[in-house]
Amino acid sequence: MNRWYHSWVAAVRIARRDAWRFKGRSSLVLAMIALPILGVSAADLTLRSAELSTEQQMARDLGAADARMTDPGMGGVPILQAPDGLNTTPVKDYGDGVWPEGRGDIEAAFPAGAKTLKDANGSGKLRTGHGLLNAVIHELDANDPMTRGMMTLDQGRFPDKAGEVAATVHFLEAGGLKVGSTIAARGLDTEYRIVGSYELPDSLKADEVLAPPGTFLAPLDKALKADDLPGTETSSTYLVSVGGDGFTWNMVQKANSKGVAVISRAVALDPPADSDVPLFQKEGWANYEQSTASEAAALAVVATVVGLAMLEICLLAGPAFAVGARRSARQLGLVGANGGDRRHIRAIVLSGGLVIGIAAAVVGTVLGLLLTFALRPLLEDTMGRRFGSFDVRPLELLGIGLLAVLTGLLAAIVPAITSSRQSVLASLTGRRGVRRSSRVLPVIGLIAAGLGIAITLYGATATDSVPVVAGGSALAELGIVALTPALVGLFGRLGGWLPLSPRLALRDAVRNRGRTAPAVAAVLAAVAGTVAVATYAASDDVQQRAAYSAQLPHGAVTVLNAEGGGRDVPALRAAVQKHFPVDVRADVSRITVGNVNCAPYSDVKGCGRYEIHTPKENRCALWTEGTPGAKELTPAERRKLSSDWRCKESGHYAEYDVLVADERLLSVLAIDDPASVSALKSGKAVSFDRRNVEKGKIGIKLITDPAKADLMTQKGKEYPGEIKSFAVHEAPKAATAYGVKIVLPPQAAKAAGLLTAPVGAYFSTDKLPSGPQQQKLEAALDTLGTDGGLYVEKGYTSENSIVLLALTVFAGLVTIGAAGIATGLAQTDAEPDLKTLAAVGAPPRVRRTLSGFQCGVVAAMGVVLGSAAGVLPAIGLRLTEERQQLKWYEEALDSGMGGMQEAPYVPIVVPWETLAALLVAVPVGAALLAALVTRSRTAVARRAAG
Known part of the structure; x- marks a missing residue:
């Protein structure tokens, strides 16, 4: 045990020094692993911070009150309600008879000794600096302690007397107003002074005006006369404070018996069991929650996406570790010459993945925290609501960080095994030897690709299951990834038709499939996802265009x-x-x-x-x-x-x-x-x-x-x-x-x-x-x-054109990046060959041209294979949608609603423009970029010390 521990400590020390020595290669791999970790950790922190606890949500809904009592508009008949107070129904089943409607009497349901506060809402058009703006009119005594937490004062103060109002920050910005300005309701001559601005934590973009009770809603809600403007509907609720244990479930049921619904803080924090909720016992009602099956399906989709992302990172990082292992071959050979066995060689290479993975986890997590903290105001404005708190979940961040470590280890596994199999003599002399390509891997890839295609088509045509389609598509893509070395070999047969530089680049790519195949597979994965989304988006765009119902002729x-x-x-x-x-x-x-x-x-x-x-x-x-x-x-x-x-x-x-x-x-x-x-x-x-x-x-x-x-x-x-x-x-x-x-x-x-x-x-x-x-x-x-x-009437406006453009640019950047990584590794790995070319008289531009074609060859192979692989999941999803919509249409026919809609039209459209941009522009752009950043001349090599 002690020997194992010390050997691993030594391996980690060697890997750390090697990573620090080759900072460029280490930074490249670290960035590839850390970027996804940064995004995932920032997303986790944002979602957790935006997710309100029950207590925080109650503070925004009820302020400091114990409950909010509402008239559900059922004429005051006894009702049943869910614990959240949102779902209600009369106790009596009226069937096909006349269901009760009309106002009830909330005040009759007040608990004895309770403190109450009326909260009225309506809407109306208010005169602003630009003209008229429709806004919510909120009449509430905001200075009452029960309202604490419902609104956040920004400037000035809340109104406390007649003639004063406050307004949300968004209303003031939209209306060209400020604190101290005056407003008036259309149809009313009285002007009101704005004495403060505030925001609603749950709705930052709300246009709302707050006024003392009776300011607007009483005159606007009066009976219509011949010379009056139409009024506005007013809804009134009551905030209630009872003290003690709060508004209990028994008190809620008592209010229900008088036809009043209640949202209670105490019930929300400690809800009753379903068996104690009469509404859930009524026939036809249930406590609707997300089913286990749907949760499992969602987890399956997330796991598939995360798995493919990890695969792509490993495919890009793996060759970097392989090249690093080859660059350190002499060092590894010395370890073997001094008594180290294969376990120690594997440990050193794996430790490289461990060191880079830990560094990527720390860097990605810290940057995610800092980025989320810095962008918090922007994120809140974008979502239109304030965070409940800056909610850091250490265990979740630790799990995300472990994902980076796992990715680093997985990327180093193959290079570790390959390095450990090399003889000490070959390592010390720098000879690589000749190894035949695996004959088993292409067979496994072919079987996986065929099985994945079959599963995808079965899921689309027989099960209507999106997870099955996603799983089948992922399996097919993995199969094509396994086939990549063999497919790269097939591409090599085109070399006889090419000029010198591209022929050398293609042959170099085929000869070094261990380096080329992962890079091609990474490009394949990126392009396949882009093509899948682009095909689905283009098909959906055609469907939406066909379903668009114009209200007028074009231009009318x-x-x-x-x-x-x-x-x-x-x-x-x-x-x-x-x-x-x-x-x-x-x-x-x-x-x-x-x-x-x-x-x-x-x-x-x-x-x-x-x-x-x-x-x-x-x-x-x-x-x-x-x-x-x-x-x-x-x-x-x-x-x-x-x-x-x-x-x-x-x-x-x-x-x-x-x-x-x-x-x-x-x-x-x-x-x-x-x-x-x-x-x-x-x-x-x-x-x-x-x-x-x-x-x-x-x-x-x-x-x-x-x-x-x-x-x-x-x-x-x-x-x-x-x-x-x-x-x-x-x-x-x-x-x-x-x-x-x-x-x-x-x-x-x-x-x-x-x-x-x-x-x-x-x-x-x-x-x-x-x-x-x-x-x-x-x-x-x-x-x-x-x-x-x-x-x-402007006609149908497609938003997918922007989406398709963004996807093409994204795929292009990922593809160029992956091809660039492969090219950099190829240059490092093929340095002796480039020096040989220079020694036999090749002009300096050959180096630049060869580098450009190496990058272009990798990009071209990945784009071609990715385009073919990406169409499959899009076809599967469209077929699934068609089957689901046909099913709904058949149900509509049986229910008598078929005359209200047309038979479903779910086309499958291939976005040829996007594919053309990927197939032509991306490889050419990658080749030109690689050629521009490559030096024409190489440094003179020094003879190694004897």
Whole structure:
């Protein structure tokens, strides 16, 4: 035991001195291992710091209070809730009956002697330095001790009297304001002074204004009158402090019996067992947590990625250790000549990996800590939330560091075994000998590659399992890595067709496969991952482009605003026409029920809505299924109805499905149908949905009491609203109105007595508005005091082009780096050969040319093999997605939702541009770079001392 210990101490000492002696090679290997460790340790520290503990999360949600009591909107009936207070349901199962809704009484559920604080939230448009900005309006007494921890004061103070407000830092920056500025809500004349700025730790980019209770929300939430702007919905909760043991689970259940939900600090810190939660015992409910199978699948994917990354590092670092061992062959031979056996030789080479691995672990971990600490503000701003704490997990960092040590040892194993097998005489004389390539490794590689391809295709076509596809792809890639020495030999047969320098480079690469094959395999691994992601991204881009549903023809513009009965609409129309290259302008109005100031789908008393009347014989049976008295359909009947024309949906959506406009709207919508144009000119409506047409007429039903109509619908009855009938022309089936179902001519709407209000305009443009034109229009809309509801149809915008470019650049850098490492090792290893070339009269430029071609040959071989290997996982994942989406589509057909969607389209597209860039640009770039940084002349060698 003592001899073993001392031999290893000596081996480590020799390895440390050797690493310090050859600082360049050691730094290169250290950097390769330390960089991934730096990234992983920084990611671990960032994730752990951003992950809040339960106590920290409760402090941000509840401040110093014990609980937050909320009305779930179930009319005050007894409820059941999950311990986190987020999931609730009534105790009684109402089945197909009318489910309770409406406000409950939170105050009736307050525990005796509790201290409470109202916390109200709404939203509204506030006047800023630039115009109008929609923001959350938060009314809370922030000076109460119960709010401590919910907000962090940045400047000034929290408001404590009428006329004062505070605002988030982001709101002030977005609105061009500062502490001391004044703001006002649109529609209200009172101005309020900003006395402080603050931030929400969980939402740094929130636009929010904090005010004392009753400042904004009371006037904004008043009943709607004819001359008022629409109000804002207000939600109110109560912070509760009870003292003692806090708000216990029994107290939560007592509040539930009065229809109130509770988020409790005590329950969150010490949740009850599932058996003590009545909600989890109810049929159809469960305590949803990530399943063991999904966790295992995620771990399998992570393990695969980490394994491949370690493999790539070992493939790059291994040749460096091999060259180092050869450079130290005389030293190792002296160890053998002085009584050292093969164990000692292996120990010395392995100690080199151990020393570099430990150094890489220390350097990578320390740099990861320092980088995360320095970038903490940037990371928090990027995530939009503050860290809970700077959470350092020593055991996790130690595990990440051990990964570096393991990687260093694995990279040194093969060089250690090779060095130990060399005879003492060969080591002392510098002779390498001739060793035949392994015949077993290519066979193993071929079997692994075939098995991996089979597993990948099986996982994609039979199991729908992403981990199986990932595992099969990884196995296939490992098989190709094992085949690399044999494939490098095949590449060598091309040498007869090449000029002198590339022929020498290729033959040198083939002759030294122990050095070339790992570098080629490392390039292969990097390029394979890039090609896989690029192929998947390109295929997904084509799929998304096909699935994109345009709201308007390309280049068309809409401006829609229903506020204030359309009083700002004329100014909005004029602003768009002034700043955009408008070709045709079509003014549009909307139907209102009650008065012109009623917002669409408003629940304010006195405001109604309209519906397009669909004749009974044109109604889809799927939409009435589930109502009282309706027939229950079988899956086969639903599947059949999915192809029925009455159950088909266009896939387009418009804010208003009925518009009052003239024939110019058809021109903007690019509908070239003379009959439809003539119909509108003659006072006829135009319908783009044949389901609404009956005997040449369409109907618009006016609903004056929406609440009653909804209640009758739940009971399977039809609301007896007044139906306005219009003569109609049915547009051709090919005509696409982008979600608009009916266009009513103004004269027809007026003759029928419909109440209408201007809502905006549709515009066609000579060319797509430019960025500066749109910015000028936005500034004009700000001057008008409205956002205008502007939309410009720019068509499908692909984000994958940037992704593909980034991937190509990344793969290029990794490939050039790996090829450069291989070239540097080749130069070091082949120094005697280069001196021989110089001795026989080769010009100095041959050295530079040979170096460039050595680098280019390695890069070219790796790129070719990596491109072939990378397509497999992408094809497997796309086939898996296609199978999953087909399955979901079949389920949608059985459930009757097939008419709402098209059959899945999951193409497989090879990104030829990316492959071309990798296959041509990367090897050429690597060769040129290597040639430029290589010295043309070599130093004169000195004779070794005798």
